Amino acid sequence: MLILDTFLIGLSSGAIYALMALALVLVWRSTRVVNFAQAGQAILSTYIGYEVMNRTHNYWVSVPFAIVAGAAIAAFVDAVLMRALEKRSHKGSVSEIAPVIATLGLLGLIRSLTGMIWGNAYLQYTSPASGKGYEISHHTIPFSPQNLIIVIGALVVMGVFAAVFKFTNLGLALRASSFQPEISRLAGIRVDRIRTIGWAFAGAAGAVAGALVTPTTYLSPNSLDLLLVSGFVAAVIGGLDSLIGAVLGGLILGVGFAFILQYIGTSVTFSAAFFILIIVLFLRPRGILGSKIGRRDA
Amino acid sequence: MGSRLLSISDLTVKFGGLTALSNVHIDVHPGEVVGLIGPNGAGKTTLFNALTGFAPVSSGKLTLNDKEHKWPKSHELAGLGISRTLQGVGLFPDLTVLENVMVGGQKFAKGGVIRAAFGLDASNEKYLREKASVALEKVYASSLADKRADSLPYPVTKRVAIARALMSDPQLLLLDEPAGGLGSQDIDWMNGLIHNLKVDTSILLVEHHMDVIMSVCDRIYVLNFGELIAEGTPAQVRENPAVIAAYLGAEAAQ
Numbered sequence: 295m296l297i298l299d300t301f302l303i304g305l306s307s308g309a310i311y312a313l314m315a316l317a318l319v320l321v322w323r324s325t326r327v328v329n330f331a332q333a334g335q336a337i338l339s340t341y342i343g344y345e346v347m348n349r350t351h352n353y354w355v356s357v358p359f360a361i362v363a364g365a366a367i368a369a370f371v372d373a374v375l376m377r378a379l380e381k382r383s384h385k386g387s388v389s390e391i392a393p394v395i396a397t398l399g400l401l402g403l404i405r406s407l408t409g410m411i412w413g414n415a416y417l418q419y420t421s422p423a424s425g426k427g428y429e430i431s432h433h434t435i436p437f438s439p440q441n442l443i444i445v446i447g448a449l450v451v452m453g454v455f456a457a458v459f460k461f462t463n464l465g466l467a468l469r470a471s472s473f474q475p476e477i478s479r480l481a482g483i484r485v486d487r488i489r490t491i492g493w494a495f496a497g498a499a500g501a502v503a504g505a506l507v508t509p510t511t512y513l514s515p516n517s518l519d520l521l522l523v524s525g526f527v528a529a530v531i532g533g534l535d536s537l538i539g540a541v542l543g544g545l546i547l548g549v550g551f552a553f554i555l556q557y558i559g560t561s562v563t564f565s566a567a568f569f570i571l572i573i574v575l576f577l578r579p580r581g582i583l584g585s586k587i588g589r590r591d592a
Numbered sequence: 593m594g595s596r597l598l599s600i601s602d603l604t605v606k607f608g609g610l611t612a613l614s615n616v617h618i619d620v621h622p623g624e625v626v627g628l629i630g631p632n633g634a635g636k637t638t639l640f641n642a643l644t645g646f647a648p649v650s651s652g653k654l655t656l657n658d659k660e661h662k663w664p665k666s667h668e669l670a671g672l673g674i675s676r677t678l679q680g681v682g683l684f685p686d687l688t689v690l691e692n693v694m695v696g697g698q699k700f701a702k703g704g705v706i707r708a709a710f711g712l713d714a715s716n717e718k719y720l721r722e723k724a725s726v727a728l729e730k731v732y733a734s735s736l737a738d739k740r741a742d743s744l745p746y747p748v749t750k751r752v753a754i755a756r757a758l759m760s761d762p763q764l765l766l767l768d769e770p771a772g773g774l775g776s777q778d779i780d781w782m783n784g785l786i787h788n789l790k791v792d793t794s795i796l797l798v799e800h801h802m803d804v805i806m807s808v809c810d811r812i813y814v815l816n817f818g819e820l821i822a823e824g825t826p827a828q829v830r831e832n833p834a835v836i837a838a839y840l841g842a843e844a845a846q
Contacts, residue, residue, distance in 0.1 A: 466694055466695060480675070481670060481760070482668075
């Protein structure tokens with residue numbers, strides 16, 4: 295029973311990591327930028343969800359607002375900040391690192407902005423679902439209706455993404471332009487626009503992660519920072535440019551965390567993430583589903 | 593000689609201080625296969641790049657279907673009826689063969705993001721899928737439709753790249769070394785394939801294999817060091833002393 299319980303604990307946190315990893319992978323695939331600002335974008339969209347919640351007193355109304363806000367913020371970051379950076383810096387090591395540094399700066403900026411607007415107090419963004427575990431034959435399992443919502447929410451996002459990427463033209467354009475921008479342009483794809491749409495999808499995934507996880511803890515300007523680290527580790531475990539890999543990486547990390555917590559102790563939680571990362575990279579240097587070839591060599 | 597599908601005149605391309613192309617002109621008439629040859633570094637691919645928005649044009653005039661046109665950006669080509677393959681082939685490694693070909697038909701893709709996200713463009717997507725199947729038949733690769741592109745042998749990738757270029761129903765197809773890197777049997781295949789393609793589209797062809805050039809081209813332009821040194825039918829070009837000198841010179845230098 296203990297093993298199953300531990301797995302259930304890991305499942306719900308793994309689903310959140312997977313969403314964050316999806317957000318990071320989507321941006322990495324299209325832009326080759328590790329988007330540190332994703333934690334900030336998600337926190338901003340979650341605050342917006344929180345505000346809607348305060349006015350409507352309905353969690354389910356607030357979530358779509360958070361998602362749309364997350365997508366819009368991400369699209370704005372790409373269309374305004376990233377494109378401008380690319381136009382201004384062309385060659386050399388600085389131009390390669392500049393966008394990443396910019397996302398770090400943006401993370402700080404959004405944090406202080408949210409701090410100025412909402413203060414640094416721990417706010418409650420509550421979901422209607424109970425956080426108390428289901429009871430099965432007199433045994434309370436560590437899986438609550440709240441966890442169920444998290445898992446279902448993550449599954450819905452993954453399902454929508456899978457359908458869009460696999461079966462629609464937009465998905466085809468998104469996948470194509472991330473690997474061969476020149477050829478995609480020749481085929482008539484407006485690569486810039488498609489890329490911004492990819493960012494919007496990423497922002498939406500991050501917003502869902504924020505809106506789902508925050509009710510289990512609290513909301514503050516840096517309450518999603520640790521999630522950024524976990525999401526990044528999950529993305530790297532999955533190979534950094536694979537969407538399925540991101541999901542698997544999130545689950546591996548979530549379940550792995552739960553077992554380490556259960557059997558080793560809470561003192562190692564944070565280092566455990568890197569421990570898992572190093573093991574995976576040692577066994578499979580390109581991550582479990584990373585592509586064999588870089589995007590320019592194909 | 594009738595109407596011109598493509599006409600380039602006085603094209604000059606400079607990279608910094610280096611002149612890659614100098615006052616080059618080229619005409620392609622409807623239904624023609626036109627070859628572009630020359631020793632390595634003569635500027636053949638640069639001409640393709642200038643025409644397809646990959647290289648900056650310093651000066652020059654472009655006429656499409658007898659109308660003067662500004663030099664197009666890459667993403668405008670498909671809409672203008674021009675399609676191109678690359679020397680590097682450039683298939684999308686993690687897409688299937690059919691998906692790779694479908695990418696080439698983006699000018700027929702309809703609908704915005706929202707519609708696509710909710711799957712409201714299913715009929716359009718089915719149309720693209722069927723069109724891609726037809727394009728694959730034309731290059732004899734139908735049986736490979738569901739294979740991942742990175743699992744294909746090299747000669748097949750070249751044919752799939754041509755199928756992708758055909759998806760936009762081009763009036764003019766630019767082929768960059770379609771026979772490059774192929775063995776003699778695959779070269780014969782490619783030769784036959786180009787003959788077949790001629791029925792549907794005009795072709796401008798950069799190629800090193802003289803057998804292919806001489807067999808498929810109606811007319812040939814010869815570049816050397818960024819300048820046009822000869823033009824004419826395969827027979828005329830073969831006899832041209834400047835061409836012989838350029839090629840013998842290149843061979844002697846190697």
